[in-house]
Amino acid sequence: MQELINTLKQQIVEQLNLKHIKPEEIGDDQPLFVDGLGLDSIDALELIVLLQQKYGIKLANPEEGPKVFHTVRALAEFITANQKK
Amino acid sequence: MPSAVYIVGRGVISALGDDLSGNRESLLQSQAGIKAITRLNTRYSEILPAAEVPHSNETLAAMADMPVTTTRTALLSMIAAKEAFDSFLLPDKLNYKVGFISANTVGGMDKTEDFMKEFAVDTSKGKLHDVIHHDCGAATELVAEKLGITEVVTTISTACSSAANAMIYAARLIRNGYLDWAIAGGTDALSRFTINGFNSLMILDNELCRPFDDTRKGLNLGEGAGYVVLASEKMVALLAQQPSVKLSGFANANDAYHQTASSPEGRGNFDTMSGALAEAGLQPSDIDYINLHGTGTANNDSSEGIAISRLFGTDLPYLSSTKTYTGHTLAACGGIEAIYATLAIEEGVVFPNLRFQHQMKELEFAPQTNLLEGKEIRHVLSNSFGFGGNCTSLIFSKVK
Amino acid sequence: MSSTSASLSTLVASCFIHQGKLVVNGNVVYTAQAPAQDFFAELYTLSGANYPKFYKMDAQSQLAFLCAEFLLKDNAVKDTTPFDWSVVLSCANSSNDTDIKYWENARQAPSPAAFVYTLPNVMLGEICIRHGFKGENSCFIFNTFDTTFQVNYVNSLLAKRAKVCVHGWVNFFKEEYAAFLFLTVNNGETEGELHSPELINKTISNYAGID
Numbered sequence: 001m002q003e004l005i006n007t008l009k010q011q012i013v014e015q016l017n018l019k020h021i022k023p024e025e026i027g028d029d030q031p032l033f034v035d036g037l038g039l040d041s042i043d044a045l046e047l048i049v050l051l052q053q054k055y056g057i058k059l060a061n062p063e064e065g066p067k068v069f070h071t072v073r074a075l076a077e078f079i080t081a082n083q084k085k
Numbered sequence: 086m087p088s089a090v091y092i093v094g095r096g097v098i099s100a101l102g103d104d105l106s107g108n109r110e111s112l113l114q115s116q117a118g119i120k121a122i123t124r125l126n127t128r129y130s131e132i133l134p135a136a137e138v139p140h141s142n143e144t145l146a147a148m149a150d151m152p153v154t155t156t157r158t159a160l161l162s163m164i165a166a167k168e169a170f171d172s173f174l175l176p177d178k179l180n181y182k183v184g185f186i187s188a189n190t191v192g193g194m195d196k197t198e199d200f201m202k203e204f205a206v207d208t209s210k211g212k213l214h215d216v217i218h219h220d221c222g223a224a225t226e227l228v229a230e231k232l233g234i235t236e237v238v239t240t241i242s243t244a245c246s247s248a249a250n251a252m253i254y255a256a257r258l259i260r261n262g263y264l265d266w267a268i269a270g271g272t273d274a275l276s277r278f279t280i281n282g283f284n285s286l287m288i289l290d291n292e293l294c295r296p297f298d299d300t301r302k303g304l305n306l307g308e309g310a311g312y313v314v315l316a317s318e319k320m321v322a323l324l325a326q327q328p329s330v331k332l333s334g335f336a337n338a339n340d341a342y343h344q345t346a347s348s349p350e351g352r353g354n355f356d357t358m359s360g361a362l363a364e365a366g367l368q369p370s371d372i373d374y375i376n377l378h379g380t381g382t383a384n385n386d387s388s389e390g391i392a393i394s395r396l397f398g399t400d401l402p403y404l405s406s407t408k409t410y411t412g413h414t415l416a417a418c419g420g421i422e423a424i425y426a427t428l429a430i431e432e433g434v435v436f437p438n439l440r441f442q443h444q445m446k447e448l449e450f451a452p453q454t455n456l457l458e459g460k461e462i463r464h465v466l467s468n469s470f471g472f473g474g475n476c477t478s479l480i481f482s483k484v485k
Numbered sequence: 486m487s488s489t490s491a492s493l494s495t496l497v498a499s500c501f502i503h504q505g506k507l508v509v510n511g512n513v514v515y516t517a518q519a520p521a522q523d524f525f526a527e528l529y530t531l532s533g534a535n536y537p538k539f540y541k542m543d544a545q546s547q548l549a550f551l552c553a554e555f556l557l558k559d560n561a562v563k564d565t566t567p568f569d570w571s572v573v574l575s576c577a578n579s580s581n582d583t584d585i586k587y588w589e590n591a592r593q594a595p596s597p598a599a600f601v602y603t604l605p606n607v608m609l610g611e612i613c614i615r616h617g618f619k620g621e622n623s624c625f626i627f628n629t630f631d632t633t634f635q636v637n638y639v640n641s642l643l644a645k646r647a648k649v650c651v652h653g654w655v656n657f658f659k660e661e662y663a664a665f666l667f668l669t670v671n672n673g674e675t676e677g678e679l680h681s682p683e684l685i686n687k688t689i690s691n692y693a694g695i696d
Contacts, residue, residue, distance in 0.1 A: 017598070019526075019540040038537070041346060045287060045597035053594050062287045190604055192579065201588060221579050221605075222626045239634075240626040242579060243606040250623060261641065278584070281591050282600035337621045339613040341567070344601045356568070356619060472601070473610030475622060 004076045012072070015050045016043050028073045033066060044069060057082050087364070090256040091321050091328040091484070093175075093266070094314030096168030097424050098161055099411045100136035100307055103148070104168050108421075109428055112436050115456055117410045119293050119305045127277050133289055136307030136412030137275055142195075151231070154214060156193035157274035157308075159224035161417075165310035166228050169268050173314040175323060181265035184237035185229040186255045187312075188247030188271035190416045193219040195276045224272065237264060242416070244471030245378070246337070247271050249419030249479055252313065253335045259317045266320050270312030270420025279415070280306060286345065294381035296406035297390065297452045299443040304380040307412025311420030313427070330427045333464070333482040334365025340474035346384050351392030353476035354378075358396050358466060361478040371464050372402045372480075374429050376422050377452070378468040379406025379438070380413050389468065390448040402466075403453045409439035419469040419477065426465040426481045433460045494643040494650075495677035496684055498668040500556035501692045502528070502548060504661075508692055509555050521660050525551060532558070536615065543583040543602035545657040546611045549574070552664040553612045553651060560668060562649055562675050569648035570618035572609050573639055575625040578658040579605040608655060620647045630654045630665075632689075636682045643671035643680075665689065 009023035012032075016039065030036045033044070044065040051057045057079065059068065068078045098104065100118025101111035111118065122130040124137050138145070142160065146153040149163035166185070196215040204211035218227065222240045229238040237258060241251045248271025255269035283289050283306060290303035313332075321328060338360065340353025347354065362369060378389055393404070407425050408414075414421055429435060438452035445451075467479045501508040505524055507515040515531055517524055525547045529539055532554045539550060580603045587599040601607065606624040613622060621642060627634075630653075639652045653666035667688070669680045678684055 017540050018537070020537045040343070042286075042344070042541075042598050042601055045285065048287070049285070049594050049596065194584075198588070205592075220577075220581070220626070222628070241623065242604070242626055243609075243622075243624050244604045254623070257641065278588065278591070278603075281595045282587065282597075282603060285591075285595035285597040285600050287597075337623070338568070338619050339572070339610065339622045341610075341613040341617050341619050343614070344607050344610050353619070471606070472604055473606040473608075474613055475606055475610070 001076055001080065004079065005072050008072050008076055011050060011054060015046050026072060029071050031071060032069055055079050055083060088260050088318060089331045089333060090259050090315045090317065092313050092330045092332065092427055093316045093321065093324065093328050094169045094173035095424050095427065096165040096172060097309065097311040097421055098138060098165045099309030099414065099421055100138055101410055103164070105424065112410065112425065112428065113434070113456065115437060115439060117293065117439055119412050125275050125277065127280055129280055129284065133280065133284070133291055134293055134305050135275060136305060138308055155227065156218050156224060157195045158189050158191050158193065158272050159218060159227050161274055161308065161310040162187060162224050162272035163228050163231060165270070165272065166232060166268055166312050169312040169314050170232050173266070174325065175320065179233050181320070182236045182263065183234050184255060184258055184264045184267035185225065185232065185234040186237070186239050186241065186251040186267055186269040187225040187228065188241045188251040188416045189221050189224055189273050190242055190244060190247065191273045191276055191279060192221040193223060194278050195274050198277050237267070243475040244473055245415055245418055246469040246471035246475045246477040247416035247419065248311065249469040249477040250337060252315065252332065252419065252423060252479060253337060253477065255315050256332055256335065259315055266314060266316040268312050268314050270310065270423070271416040272310035273308060273415040273417045275306060275308040288382045290381060293440055294409065295440045296377065296379035296381040296409055297386050297438060297445060298441050299445045301381045301383065301386060303382055304408070305412040307414040309411065309414045309417050309421055311417055311424050313420065313423055327484070329484055330430050330481050331484050332479060334361040334367065334480035335478065336360025336364060337477045340476055342474060345472045347388035347470060349388060351388035353474055354389050354392035354468065354470055355395055357476045357478035358392065358468065361466065361480045365480045365482065367464060367480065369397045370400055372466045373462045374402050374435055374465045375404040376426050376465060376467040377404055377406040378470045379408055381408065385470065387445065387447060389470065390445055394448060401450050403435040403457065405436055405438035405453045407436055422467050422469070423479060423481065426467045429465055430462045430481060430483045433462050434458050435460060435462070494640050494669050494671045494680040495675065496667055496680045497562065497670050497675050497677040498556055498560060499688055500552050500666050502552050502664045507555065508695060511691060513695060514555070521662055522547065541598060542611060543599070545580065545582060545655060546602060546608040548657050548662055548664045549608035549655040550611050550615060552655060552666045553616070556651065556666045556668055557616065562670055565648050567617045567619040569620060570616070571620035571642055571647035571650045572612055572618055572622040573635065573642065573650060573652040574609055575627050575630060575635060575654050576605055576656040577626070577628055578656055579626055582658045612651065632682045632685050636680065636685055639669055640680060643669060647671070665692070
């Protein structure tokens with residue numbers, strides 16, 4: 001799980017063009033949206049693209065986004081749970 | 086109060102019809118133009134409905150009397166602008182100071198994306214001639230040249246508020262004496278670029294859209310062109326038949342919130358609706374009908390609805406989104422919907438907001454769901470809110 | 486063209502960013518030989534702005550943002566509300582540079598963040614969001630900057646609708662870029678020269694003469 005979390009941090013920084021942040025500066029349990037990292041609705045859509053491209057998981061309903069992308073750990077858990085299906 | 090600017094001609098082409106008469110007929114029959122994609126070659130043809138103009142480029146080129154290599158955006162523009170031009174019945178009309186203010190966002194993308202498909206694989210393939218009219222300004226220039234308009238020829242590109250802004254600019258040129266009359270409005274053709282892009286924003290409905298419905302899932306894209314002919318009082322005095330509608334107020338503002346989303350309380354929307362009323366010297370209670378921007382996205386309809394509630398309180402006019410008929414025609418929507426506003430005034434009708442079932446939880450009103458006829462429609466407010474926070478509202482009024 | 490609504494508007498400040506050069510109010514502030522977006526990143530650091538969203542913008546919006554940032558850095562315009570500020574920009578290539586970049590990725594996975602910038606007026610939106618400007622805003626497409634058109638348009642706006650206008654030209658296409666913005670105020674108590682097509686042309690010529 002920790003390996004996936006670390007990989008995800010790198011992918012998030014790259015996909016979202018977060019030039020001012022290093023992957024290791026993102027906390028495993030740091031809220032990604034609103035507070036914390038301060039990502040917005042377009043970033044959420046980019047994460048949906050990332051899920052599809054890198055992990056083959058399609059999030060059809062963008063409203064699930066806030067829960068799935070709440071923290072990097074939440075995202076890692078979601079991927080682990082859904083990739084097996 | 087600023088001098089009035091009159092509507093003395095109209096031209097429109099959309100999924101509802103090839104001209105004003107065709108569009109009017111579909112509106113009165115509650116006949117929407119949104120269906121499965123048949124013309125555009127896209128991976129989404131089985132998945133996403135759209136409101137295509139049901140003609141190939143070859144047919145449009147014949148209708149426009151332009152080469153078949155012309156971009157679809159320019160062809161649609163030519164057809165509607167020519168109808169508008171011809172409908173303005175003034176002898177020697179080009180002997181005055183005339184302008185063509187046109188808006189679009191797609192430009193020649195329909196041709197370019199076909200070119201790129203071949204060129205990207207093999208740079209010896211693809212016809213360069215296909216891309217010479219790619220930029221937004223090209224469509225405007227082609228049409229102006231064909232109509233013989235030279236005094237002022239300008240392209241505006243501000244996303245979905247483009248055509249409405251074109252009308253504002255034309256009105257100002259007329260009021261300030263730079264022009265005697267002008268054709269103003271917008272055009273946009275459907276392209277893969279647009280569908281793919283909107284799909285990536287996840288704001289497209291894979292069923293027929295339901296603007297202002299609580300369970301709405303997004304917008305349907307459309308294409309078309311709509312232009313009005315605006316003229317000064319001096320010009321109107323020369324006409325045999327007096328116009329029945331004028332552009333009496335308008336306002337433009339920036340929401341300054343987000344690149345594509347509206348502020349939740351619709352601040353920019355409120356600013357332009359109240360600004361247009363102030364300019365027209367009207368109160369909210371004077372408005373008989375609002376032609377909503379009403380795209381069907383969760384965000385737009387909520388923001389627009391909340392702004393309307395704040396401005397109109399409980400004393401609301403009829404409201405509907407004609408995008409339930411035409412889909413969202415992007416840069417053209419302000420022009421097409423302006424024409425529908427003039428029909429509402431002339432004929433005393435309110436077009437329904439199709440497919441509505443559930444009132445939005447955050448609002449205390451619902452749009453008009455069936456066609457109304459025989460109404461006194463004196464003033465219509467038409468909203469167009471675009472990406473980049475660009476908000477515009479226009480008010481059309483019956484000439485007494 | 487007759488000018489029936491000329492206002493006494495004044496030019497208060499100017500900013501040019503062009504092929505590795507930043508010139509503010511006629512003074513060279515910074516130069517560098519670097520690829521465009523690297524240069525923009527250097528300017529961003531130089532500006533001292535704390536605005537991480539800068540990095541998500543496309544090249545043209547970054548250019549517009551930076552030009553406005555330096556234009557307004559020490560702006561002396563006082564006693565205004567957000568509704569007093571308007572923005573009028575022109576460009577030649579619309580959003581074509583971003584359109585191409587978006588298209589190249591779209592064949593695999595359309596990027597929503599890139600698509601957002603495939604409209605020329607989004608750069609105006611970025612300026613308005615940054616500075617909270619809520620007045621009128623418009624984006625015109627011209628082959629080249631039309632000084633007479635733009636100055637007359639802005640002067641009319643200042644006469645009737647706005648107290649301040651940030652206007653000019655911002656264009657980015659395939660590493661070729663030019664942005665010049667002018668801060669203009671109506672009948673202002675703010676010091677400046679009379680805003681006219683002649684003055685703007687002279688300002689542009691003066692820039693062209695700077696090494």
